[in-house]
Amino acid sequence: MSQAETANAGGSASEGSPQPAGASPHLEQFTYDDGIVRMFTLATLIWGIVAMLVGLLIAMQLALPALNLGLEWTTFGRLRPLHTNAAIFAFAGNAIFAAIYYSTQRLLKTRMWSDKLGRLHFWGWQLIIVSAAVTLPLGVTQGKEYAELEWPIDLLIAIVWVGFFGVNFFMTLKVRRERHMYVAIWFYIATIVTVALLHVFNNIWVPLVAAGQPGTALGYLKSYPIYAGVQDAFMQWWYGHNAVAFFLTTPFLGLMYYFVPKAANRPVFSYRLSIIHFWSLVFIYIWAGPHHLHYTALPAWASTLGMVFSLMLWMPSWGGMINGLLTLRGAWYKVTADPVLKFFVVGITFYGMSTFEGPMLSIKSVNALSHYTDWTIGHVHSGALGWNGFMTFGMLYWLLPRLFQTKGLYSKKLAEWHFWLGTLGILVYIVAMYIAGIKQGLDWRAITPEGNLKIEFIESVEYLIPLYYLRAVGGGMYLAGVLLGAFNVYKTWKMRPKTYAEPVHTAPPLSADYTDAPAPKHRLSEHGHPELAKKVDVWMQGHWHRRWERLPLKFTVWVIVAVSVASLFEIIPTFLIRSNVPTIATVTPYSxxxxxxxxxxxxxxxxxxxxxxxxxxxxxxxxxxxxxxxxxxxxxxxxxxxxxxxxxxxxxxxxxxxxxxxxxxxxxxxxxxxxxxxxxxxxxxxxxxxxxxxxxxxxxxxxxxxxxxxxxxxxxxxxxxxxxxxxxxxxxxxxxxxxxxxxxxxxxxxxxxxxxxxxxxxxxxxxxxxxxxxxxxxxxxxxx
Amino acid sequence: MLRGVVELMEAEWYAVVALVLFVLAFVAILLNALLRRRSEVDRQARLPLDDDTPQANRTE
Structure with a gap:
């Protein structure tokens, strides 16, 4: 069908139901900006390799401390934040941007609002990563996990996230041609607004330079947070846990809800379940942070609340996992032959495993054993390597032929090798860490019949060394798989056409005079029911929620309300109630x-x-x-x-x-x-x-x-x-x-x-x- | 004055109110999701599959 023909064909498939009054009959033509997706894809791969290399180096340092080569910049204490920041914000960050830029345009039937903002977002984000890679080894850090970056970089993150990425995303929502926002878009909205909130409120500081001129150049980058002690710990883990929730979970769930149906070529198993999954996660996750502070000086009510909400997370998390896996109903035979589906199936399974394990570790009595041990490291790596890593690689292998416009991957076999190396690598890694963690926990609490400590701390360390080597083997296997993947990407890229074709798409614009379908009538008999019952029946038919789903601004406001109410319920008492931090008269400031x-x-x-x-x-x-x-x-x-x-x-x-x-x-x-x-x-x-x-x-x-x-x-x-x-x-x-x-x-x-x-x-x-x-x-x- | 009152309060009731709020919100979401029309849900679920077919190609 020619463009002219399609332009006259009319149709309003993308308008959805209900049909709007006075819909525009004409079609608009548009193309998608896949250049930005290619850029983020490449960055994902490069930073993924960097993050894993640094991870492997510091893992080996625990067995062989001399591997820092006697340099202050390469000690474990300085490189570990580089590893975590690179894995979270560089590898996973670029992956979610690739996913969001690719799927948002298609789900909303429009090009991103501004190509320029997209490029500013890309280069701004890479600048942040490079700044982190330079400053962290130099010891420029706030000293808070996953929020180590100092104040000038914090400002840059806020500008890039909100000013470039957020504005571009929400303006794209405004100019969309599909009225209903698919559930993946909801997850992206939750990601953007919540990460902005978390970042801003956990990074309120006074730069040293505000108090005078420091004596060294690096002193200008130093700051003190406005929160202290218990309150700083609370804010940090409110941030830290929700970074996991809204940086490593919700955007990847958006990715799952878009790319798994694409790869399986069938709609998600239950759209209703996806709605419940979304709102439950948004409501529950934000409360769970205090479970990182069990048995610390944080008030017990706060950590108990964190535990209860963490346990409730089992429900939506497993609902989401089941929804993802059952999307493959009737297509399981494809999994054996398709590496993309293999990555997705194992990725979603790891989502289920780590979201089972997380709430389990939040139970106080389990946490008493596991906290401070390598069990936690095993847990986070099953999530990061299994869920985030495998969902990313599944998406990349699905995207590559589409982005580079080739007939397929350079080598499906290499992708299979990547999958198996990665899967075995994760298993070796986490099993080593589970053994190490449980042994550490048991050693530290072991008491002789006389009531003395049974094991010196250093003896508990000695036992770990072979397990640290084993962990490095697992990590090495995973990295080897990624390197095979990088080679496959390079060879697939070499197969690209001289110039990329730019398919033209058509869809009618959203009509400006769109009016919602009238509220449905109640389904009760006119007589014998009070007016209130009739109103409740109308409300229960849910037309109001479908209206929100077409109104990005209102939808966003409700997401903010959900996360803010939860946050304030914990933050206000933690900060204001005096009995939470009993004063000790002899505690005075440092000299x-x-x-x-x-x-x-x-x-x-x-x-x-x-x-x-x-x-x-x-x-x-x-x-x-x-x-x-x-x-x-x-x-x-x-x-x-x-x-x-x-x-x-x-x-x-x-x-x-x-x-x-x-x-x-x-x-x-x-x-x-x-x-x-x-x-x-x-x-x-x-x-x-x-x-x-x-x-x-x-x-x-x-x-x-x-x-x-x-x-x-x-x-x-x-x-x-x-x-x-x-x-x-x-x-x-x-x-x-x-x-x-x-x-x-x-x-x-x-x-x-x-x-x-x-x-x-x-x-x-x-x-x-x-x-x-x-x-x-x-x-x-x-x-x- | 308000600050003074809040400072002297006990914190336990916050947790109870939080739990009740959550349960109410969850029930509302559950009802909302379950009471949607099937035809509508099916169309929404198919959105990713209907989004990538260009009606016209320009390959030059």
């Missing part, structure tokens, strides 16, 4: 040197291996001391509770200055089997004295009660404290003081010596002057 040392702790990413949160459990109290209290963290910006114990908890570390100094020089000097790398740069590089008063002033802006005198004297105070610690170490280690003086390790040692000690101090009598910041350590103690 200037300790504050500078804390910033070094954050910079080195110590939280990636060490917690600062002793849970109220018998074995933990024996191993680490008195359990951590909410009131101890009121000056901690950011909180550093951590989520793993590759090394022991550090809240009440209780070691001497010289022990710490020797340990940073080379941990093996003190703990022969330690897997912590040496930190020689801390023993050489000098403290940035100029930044010290700036840090104190910034902390003071945020509410730490320093006096003006203390702020003015901050640099001298820090120098005095550092000198005293240096003298003590020089004496105990029999080293010339010139080697030790002014080195950064002194600040870090001062911090580690202070942290968790305030609760053991004697409260000042009421008529006495309250304790001043850092007075405990103004005259540093010797070895303890």
């Amino acid at each position: 200037p040197l300790e504050l500078a040392g804390r910033d070094i702790y954050v910079r080195e990413g110590c939280y990636n291996c060490h917690s600062q949160m002793i849970r109220p459990m018998y074995a933990e109290k024996l191993r680490y001391g008195e359990y951590s209290k909410a009131g101890e963290f009121v000056y901690d910006r950011p909180f550093q509770w951590g989520s793993r114990r590759i090394g022991p908890d550090l809240h009440r570390v209780n070691k001497s200055y010289q022990w710490h100094h020797k340990h940073f020089e080379d941990p093996k000097l003190l703990v022969a089997k330690s897997i912590m790398p040496p930190y020689p740069h801390l023993l050489k590089r000098k403290i940035d004295w100029k930044s010290v008063p700036v840090r104190v002033r910034a902390a003071s802006y945020l509410g730490a009660p320093y006096t003006q005198e203390q702020i003015d004297d901050a640099m001298n105070n820090a120098k005095r404290q550092a000198q005293a610690i240096a003298e003590s170490i020089a004496k105990d280690r029999n080293k010339p003081i010139e080697e030790i003086q002014e080195t950064q390790v002194l600040a870090l040692i001062a911090y580690l010596d202070r942290v968790g000690k305030d609760i053991t101090r004697t409260p000042a009598a009421e008529d006495e002057k309250p304790a001043e910041p850092g007075t405990d350590n103004a005259e540093p103690q010797g070895a303890n």
Whole structure:
């Protein structure tokens, strides 16, 4: 049929039912922007390889710490955030953008609103990733998991996400030619608005530079969050868990609801179930964050609420998984021959597995065993490699011949190899981590009949080394599969035509004078029923929801209401109710040197291996001391509770200055089997004295009660404290003081010596002057 | 004053109200999804399959 013929053919298939009054009879012609999809596809592959390479390197470092080559930029603490950020925001991020740009245009029968905004989005996002890849190894970090990127990059993310991506997406909704928004579009809307909310509210900070000029260039990039301690932890895991929900789940579900029906060539098993799946996830997910903080200083009501809602997630998650798998009804025979369907089937199965495991891990008694262990690492990798990775590769293999306009893939066999290597790789990986995690959990809580600890921490580490190698084998297999995939992509790309054809599509525009079909009549007999019952019957026929589905703005507002109500129910009491964070009179702000040392702790990413949160459990109290209290963290910006114990908890570390100094020089000097790398740069590089008063002033802006005198004297105070610690170490280690003086390790040692000690101090009598910041350590103690 | 009142409140009832809100919302969604007309749902479900067939091609 020629264009002229189609233009005159009329028809309003895309208008959908009900037929609008006065529909326009003419058809409009348009093309899709597949160039942007090709760009995001390529970026997905490149960053996927980078993320997995870094992952493999740091996995090996846990078995062979020397693999950081003695460089500060390649230690586990600095590279692990690079791995997680690259996997989440670079690999999965580019994949969801490819999916959204491809499917949105087709589901809405329109080209994206602005090609230019699409390109700005693409290049802006790549700039963010490159900025992350440069700053994270340099130690520029906020010290909050998956939100490590510092304030200038945060601003860039907000601009690119909202200003380029969000505006382009919502304007495309406005100019669409299909009135009903398919369920995949709902998932995309939820993703865009919720990620924007999460990003903005978890990244409210005061840049150091607002308080004065730091002494180094990197100091200009440093910031302190406005939240402290318990509240910062709550906001962070509200963000962290919902990053999983709205960055790694909802957009991939949108992808599933579009690409699985395409690949199986049949509609989704139950559209009704997809609606329930969508709204249930949007309502429930947002509450679940506090399950990351069980048995911590977070109030118990909040973590219980998080657990209950996490358990409720079983229902919609499995509903969604079943919906995805049953879409293949009658097409299962195709799975054996089609690598695309293989990836999708296993991807959706991993969605089911990890959404079963997640709620299970949120049960407090299970979490008591699993938290801080490698079990969590196994869990997240079954989700990331199985669900996100396999859905991405299924989509890529389906897209490649369409994007590059070839007859098919270069090699179906290679895609099959990719699938099998990947599947086996994931299994090896997660089984190794499950064994490691459960063993760690059991070791840490093991008690002798006499009531003593049965296993030293380092013994629990020793057992893990072979499992770390096995994990690297699994990860290596997965990466090998991805490299085969990259080769396949390259060869398929080589088969492309000289110029890409640009098919012209036609559809009628949405008529401007569209009026909704009138509300249906009630189905009750006129007599014998009250008016209210008739109204309820009309309401229950759901015409109002179908109207929303045609009204993107109202739909979006309801999504925002759903996530905001849930968030505020947890945030308001956490922030306002006094009893949530009981004040401890003896807890005072850090001394200037300790504050500078804390910033070094954050910079080195110590939280990636060490917690600062002793849970109220018998074995933990024996191993680490008195359990951590909410009131101890009121000056901690950011909180550093951590989520793993590759090394022991550090809240009440209780070691001497010289022990710490020797340990940073080379941990093996003190703990022969330690897997912590040496930190020689801390023993050489000098403290940035100029930044010290700036840090104190910034902390003071945020509410730490320093006096003006203390702020003015901050640099001298820090120098005095550092000198005293240096003298003590020089004496105990029999080293010339010139080697030790002014080195950064002194600040870090001062911090580690202070942290968790305030609760053991004697409260000042009421008529006495309250304790001043850092007075405990103004005259540093010797070895303890 | 409001802040002062909120600060002194206990938090347990938040969790109960949250649960009730969720259950109400869930029931509304369930009813909404189940009471849709079959013909309408079938058409909506087929949207991904009807979206990619160009009525005219320009290959030059």
